[in-house]
Amino acid sequence: MKxxxxxxxxxxxLVTHQHALAEKADQDKPIILEAEKVSVNDVQQVYDLKGEVxxxxxxxxxxxxxxxxxxxPEGYEFIDxxxxxxxxxxxxxxxxxxxxEFINGRGTxxxxxxxxxxxxxxxxxxxxRTLNMQMLDKLHGWKIEYDDVKERYRVLxxxxxxxxxxPLARAILSPRRKATLEK
Numbered sequence: 745m746k747x748x749x750x751x752x753x754x755x756x757x758l759v760t761h762q763h764a765l766a767e768k769a770d771q772d773k774p775i776i777l778e779a780e781k782v783s784v785n786d787v788q789q790v791y792d793l794k795g796e797v798x799x800x801x802x803x804x805x806x807x808x809x810x811x812x813x814x815x816x817p818e819g820y821e822f823i824d825x826x827x828x829x830x831x832x833x834x835x836x837x838x839x840x841x842x843x844x845e846f847i848n849g850r851g852t853x854x855x856x857x858x859x860x861x862x863x864x865x866x867x868x869x870x871x872x873r874t875l876n877m878q879m880l881d882k883l884h885g886w887k888i889e890y891d892d893v894k895e896r897y898r899v900l901x902x903x904x905x906x907x908x909x910x911p912l913a914r915a916i917l918s919p920r921r922k923a924t925l926e927k
Contacts, residue, residue, distance in 0.1 A: 770802030789815035808833035820859035885913035
């Protein structure tokens with residue numbers, strides 16, 4: 745069952761019966777980092793990357809121009825990657841389950857908290873959920889928050905948005921029953 749709330753420029757969708765979370769095997773995979781410049785502080789578990797950033801961890805792929813990764817004492821990463829004027833930051837991860845389901849996002853900035861499994865994309869943000877390379881859900885707005893545990897999307901306007909700027913958020917959401925049957 746899905747709920748869609750529209751209030752000005754706020755859109756939220758909640759999926760309650762599908763349980764395909766981020767690929768759990770990714771948690772145990774090593775982090776592969778590439779960039780023009782990499783700074784590693786192994787004691788504090790902080791990694792800074794500059795220029796053509798590529799982060800791979802299992803099925804997760806994050807790209808951008810400037811990146812910061814902090815690993816907490818439990819081993820969970822907080823990833824913050826920014827794009828450049830020429831290229832956006834991007835995020836892609838396979839979702840848990842037997843089907844070929846992915847979350848793909850792009851924007852000026854991408855943050856992902858592996859502990860809470862919350863993905864935030866800011867600045868001309870777009871997010872797609874695909875199954876077997878077919879688009880199921882597509883969102884566009886200034887800021888998109890995706891909670892993988894609660895399977896909830898939020899599309900938010902910029903802080904200085906005016907009513908005449910509407911609509912600032914857009915969502916195309918596939919019926920869950922049909923998507924479930926096609927698996």
